[in-house]
Amino acid sequence: xxxxxxxxxxxxxxxxxxxxxxxxxxxxxxxxxxxxxxxxxxxxxxxxxxxxxxxxxxxxxxxxxxxxxxxxxxxxxxx
Numbered sequence: 904x905x906x907x908x909x910x911x912x913x914x915x916x917x918x919x920x921x922x923x924x925x926x927x928x929x930x931x932x933x934x935x936x937x938x939x940x941x942x943x944x945x946x947x948x949x950x951x952x953x954x955x956x957x958x959x960x961x962x963x964x965x966x967x968x969x970x971x972x973x974x975x976x977x978x979x980x981x982x
Contacts, residue, residue: 919963929946931945931973940967941970942960942971944973
């Protein structure tokens with residue numbers, strides 16, 4: 904039986920794929936709330952979701968991902 908290339912730990916998976924996923928236009932961010940790999944989207948786009956799944960398929964085909972539409976994240980000025 905072949906072993907998985909990546910750990911099943913969502914945090915480890917996030918570290919491994921975040922740089923690739925954050926390059927996908929339409930992705931606002933990536934996180935692991937409640938222990939689930941979550942990708943934050945600027946808008947509800949099937950195309951963006953498909954691109955994220957393609958990245959995950961090459962790294963961890965068995966990975967589950969949750970998508971949340973949050974809009975675009977912007978850096979906040981600190982006062």
